[in-house]
Amino acid sequence: MNETTASGRPKNGRRTANRKANEETILKAAETVFAEAGFGGATMQLIADMAGLPKANLHYYFATKEALYRAVVERIFRIWLAAANVMDDAAGPAEGIGAYIDAKLEISRRHANGSKVWASEVMHGAPVIQDYLETTLRDWTAGRAAVIRRWIAEGKMVEVNPEHLLYMLWAATQHYADFGHQIEVLNGGPLSEKDWAAAKASVKEIILRGIGVDPAPSRREPDPLNPPET
Amino acid sequence: MNETTASGRPKNGRRTANRKANEETILKAAETVFAEAGFGGATMQLIADMAGLPKANLHYYFATKEALYRAVVERIFRIWLAAANVMDDAAGPAEGIGAYIDAKLEISRRHANGSKVWASEVMHGAPVIQDYLETTLRDWTAGRAAVIRRWIAEGKMVEVNPEHLLYMLWAATQHYADFGHQIEVLNGGPLSEKDWAAAKASVKEIILRGIGVDPAPSRREPDPLNPPET
DNA sequence: TCTTTTTCTGACCGTATGGTCAGGTTGAGG
DNA sequence: CCTCAACCTGACCATACGGTCAGAAAAAGA
Numbered sequence A, B: 001m002n003e004t005t006a007s008g009r010p011k012n013g014r015r016t017a018n019r020k021a022n023e024e025t026i027l028k029a030a031e032t033v034f035a036e037a038g039f040g041g042a043t044m045q046l047i048a049d050m051a052g053l054p055k056a057n058l059h060y061y062f063a064t065k066e067a068l069y070r071a072v073v074e075r076i077f078r079i080w081l082a083a084a085n086v087m088d089d090a091a092g093p094a095e096g097i098g099a100y101i102d103a104k105l106e107i108s109r110r111h112a113n114g115s116k117v118w119a120s121e122v123m124h125g126a127p128v129i130q131d132y133l134e135t136t137l138r139d140w141t142a143g144r145a146a147v148i149r150r151w152i153a154e155g156k157m158v159e160v161n162p163e164h165l166l167y168m169l170w171a172a173t174q175h176y177a178d179f180g181h182q183i184e185v186l187n188g189g190p191l192s193e194k195d196w197a198a199a200k201a202s203v204k205e206i207i208l209r210g211i212g213v214d215p216a217p218s219r220r221e222p223d224p225l226n227p228p229e230t
Numbered sequence C: 001t002c003t004t005t006t007t008c009t010g011a012c013c014g015t016a017t018g019g020t021c022a023g024g025t026t027g028a029g030g
Numbered sequence D: 001c002c003t004c005a006a007c008c009t010g011a012c013c014a015t016a017c018g019g020t021c022a023g024a025a026a027a028a029g030a
Helices: A013-041 A043-050 A055-061 A065-087 A095-108 A110-123 A130-153 A161-178 A180-187 A195-210 B013-039 B044-051 B055-061 B065-089 B093-110 B114-123 B130-153 B161-176 B180-187 B193-210
Strands: none
Touching: A013 A055, A013 A065, A013 A110, A013 B013, A043 A055, A043 A195, A055 B193, A065 A095, A065 A110, A065 A130, A095 A110, A095 A161, A095 A195, A110 A161, A110 B044, A110 B114, A110 B161, A110 B180, A130 B180, A161 A180, A161 A195, A161 B013, A161 B114, A161 B180, A180 B114, A180 B130, A180 B180, A195 B161, A195 B180, A195 B193, B013 B044, B013 B055, B013 B065, B013 B114, B013 B193, B044 B055, B044 B065, B065 B093, B065 B114, B065 B130, B093 B114, B093 B130, B093 B193, B114 B161, B130 B161, B161 B180, B161 B193
């Protein structure tokens, strides 16, 4: 389990732990700055300041600005995919899609900055994660579309275009992160616990009814869906 | 109708027309570059090249990068608001919301770059259009929410949270612009005429059914202004 | 303690950017 | 044809940026 240095010496805890902690600090600061300013608007100096480290130190951990950015994007993509799994093993659309909406909205809430970075990346033509779109994401999408088609065939939901349904799920949930600022302005302040519950309920209600599924009138408890923290 | 210079001389066509044309060229180029690179990543040189003009000339028409950016954002906001009007004078949710979805999706298609700039602006905390959010947009939203509440009271649709419904409309339609690249990858190429029709149909179908309105299975012709409904 | 490796950082560098400006060009009015 | 304001632009400038590097400091092993 111990990693080794180039010279074969085992890394023991102290140093490795510190390294991990610093990388984490930098990644978090970078995520914030990239989310707030975009890749082009972000500067290594700003990230360094927010991380409380000298700029040169960032370059010790991440060779270039782009490498750091890539790390941030890959991180949020992993979280994004982890949430996808809640759609597996679902008996039908009510549980599967309902749980997926909950999970994605939780991500919009807990990882708003990461979501923004992801959105920004895709919006600008996915310069660094094009390959992910063409492989992992495409496969995932095809798989879920197949599941939805099966549900339709089994009469568990109305016939809709599965791809466009998926886009709608992404859009409706992602919106609460990407346009969070706009929503907060209209809401007159940050969303409260109750507001978030209303958001989840509304999205689930409209979409589930929209695909011909009873929107589970019995309110469920706030799911202890473990937020896929890294 | 003729405008006048500071010295009172009337501007006749030739010069004014050229000015308009140049401004238009610059704005269009700027919209593209801002959409592709973000505010921070865009450079005046890039915009100038795309517009086919020397960089110094941009600064003759728009004093600063930020002024140019602001002009681009205000432009798309005007389009955005214009689309909003289709929701007026609608007898009920089927026409009003259906038409709004059509209009917003058409904007995502025809003004994808502008939509991206808008999204980017809001995502980064609306540094230049905060006031619009707090005035025009807030008023508009309150007005439409009231209309939706009236429709609910009149039994024309199921009871849903009007704000969250609006967010969902924005999200589902805006997504086709902002995440257009992702959609194209998954679609295996740009959306065809048929794809766009499917998108419109899917979004309308799911949302309208989701709010308890018959998604009008019989394709209607473009409605005359006064539908026979009360 | 001494040696080696990793970690850290102030100072520095080449480049690209937003913006300026002096001076040239154009075209409308007289 | 002349005048003058509007229009245009190459050359230039100060700054800020991403990135480098020599060498100090700290930790680990022997």
